[in-house]
Amino acid sequence: MTVQPMFVVAKSLENDRAEIAAALAAHIPSSERTLLVELVADAFVDAYASGCRDGSHEDLVRWIDRMCDAHVDSPAIVNFFGNACSLLDGYLAPRGYAGVYRAPLRALERPIRKVLAKPRQSSRPVDERLGEVDASINAMLVRLDAADPLTAEHSRAVAAWCSRLARRLMLSEEEITFVSRCGMIHDVGKVTTPTEILHAPRKLTDAEWVAMRSHTTAGERIVLDDPNLAIFARPVRHHHERLDGKGYPDGLFAESLELHTRIVTVADCFNAMIGRRPYRPPMSPTRALEQLDANIGTQFDKDIVAAMHEVVSKG
Ligand SMILES: [Fe+2]
Ligand SMILES: [Fe+2]
Numbered sequence: 001m002t003v004q005p006m007f008v009v010a011k012s013l014e015n016d017r018a019e020i021a022a023a024l025a026a027h028i029p030s031s032e033r034t035l036l037v038e039l040v041a042d043a044f045v046d047a048y049a050s051g052c053r054d055g056s057h058e059d060l061v062r063w064i065d066r067m068c069d070a071h072v073d074s075p076a077i078v079n080f081f082g083n084a085c086s087l088l089d090g091y092l093a094p095r096g097y098a099g100v101y102r103a104p105l106r107a108l109e110r111p112i113r114k115v116l117a118k119p120r121q122s123s124r125p126v127d128e129r130l131g132e133v134d135a136s137i138n139a140m141l142v143r144l145d146a147a148d149p150l151t152a153e154h155s156r157a158v159a160a161w162c163s164r165l166a167r168r169l170m171l172s173e174e175e176i177t178f179v180s181r182c183g184m185i186h187d188v189g190k191v192t193t194p195t196e197i198l199h200a201p202r203k204l205t206d207a208e209w210v211a212m213r214s215h216t217t218a219g220e221r222i223v224l225d226d227p228n229l230a231i232f233a234r235p236v237r238h239h240h241e242r243l244d245g246k247g248y249p250d251g252l253f254a255e256s257l258e259l260h261t262r263i264v265t266v267a268d269c270f271n272a273m274i275g276r277r278p279y280r281p282p283m284s285p286t287r288a289l290e291q292l293d294a295n296i297g298t299q300f301d302k303d304i305v306a307a308m309h310e311v312v313s314k315g
Contacts, residue, residue, distance in 0.1 A: 009092070009101050010052035013045055018258065021045045024087045025080070032076040035174045039231040040067065040077055042258075044084055046234070057108055063230070065115045070132075070227030072120040082116055085109045136228040137181055140188045147191040148198050154275060159183035161267035161311070168307040169263070182235040182264050189219025189236065201279050216240055216249050235261045239268055244298040254301075262301040266292065266308055269300070285312050 013020060025033055025041035044060075051057035064081050071077045085105045092102055145152040162183030166176040190198060193215050197208045204212060220237040223229040238261045241247035243254040257265075273288035283291070289312060292305045 005101050006052040006055065006104065009097065010049040013049040013052070015256075017042065017045045017049070018256070020088070020091055023091055024084060027083060027087055028076050028080055032079070034074075034076065035172075035178055036071065036074060036231065037076050037080055039178075040071075040080060041084075043230060043233065044081070045088075048088065052104065057104060057111075061108070061111045061115055063224075064112060065118070066227035067230065068115065068118070068120060070230075078116055081112060085112060133181070133228045136226050137184055140185055140222070140229070143191050144188060148193075148195060150276075151187050151190045151198065154271060155184055155187055157271045157275070158186060158264065158267045161271055161308075162263055164311045164315070165263050165267055165304060165307050168310050169259075169303065171259075175260075178231075179260050179263050182232055182239075182260055183267055185219075185223065185229065185232050186236055186239045186264050186268060187215060187219065188222050189215035189217070191222070192218040203279075213240070213248050234258065235264050239264045241265070242299045243301065246298075259301075262304055266300050266304045270308060 021038070021042040021044070024045070025038050028037050043063075047060045047063055048057065051060045068078060068081070085108050089102050089105045092105075141152055141155065144155060159180045160183075163176055163180035166179040171179065193212060197204065197211055200208065216237050216239065220233050223232050223236050235258075237249065238247075238252060238257060241250065241252045241257055241261070242265075243257065243262075245251050245253040270288050270292060273283045273291060274285055276282050289305075289309055292300055292308060296302045296305050
């Protein structure tokens, strides 16, 4: 097989990731289809697409192994991975993808079955598992605090804004917790950013901007390395994207940015504006809301900005 067809598959999976992930997750009975299952489905499509680009799915298999370890108490996750390849195959086949495009899926079934059959640690209470997610997030915050206390303080504040926004937007308790954790961890990649760039009391040079922006991709790598945090990979990578495609690192457009990420973006920018920065004094909340309003539709989601107005005025 040439590399070319797999690039075609990767591109179309990336374009329609959300729709495909939802179609795959829909096969899990609704009583078991938690937010975690939906996030894992999303991450699976992403990871499979990048394997297509790399010409190898070994990383995907290793990732599934780590996810099964981290979520040993969620049978729906094992159930999902057990059928993911055939479901994706079933999705692609009627859409004109010939056998050559789908062959890697069949080749993947065996190694995935092997990984799923591995004996895992005995069942632990859900509270304990969630505790591990928080412990991992705390460990990241400790690293961030050591590298840059201002960013750690900002992260805690963004988590609080995320939680208030999610509540105003009437999300479920599970999603409120998830979005709040996204806020807490969104800037973790800044542990890799040189302090003199983070604290520069002036405009950054082009080269420094490149380094600053790379906290998104560095953060994604950090969270993907920890199975407890892998589900936060997309909001961490994409919290500086814009609805009009002019953000970074991927220039994604509105339709590719999920609600969780859009919430983090609004909370992040609002908190950055009202917070102290080395190069400018804090802005008043009223002025910061005006800035959000001025960028509705290009940078920010209209409903989330409306929620931020309510959060600021009513708490
Ligand atoms: Fe950031
Ligand atoms: Fe931030």
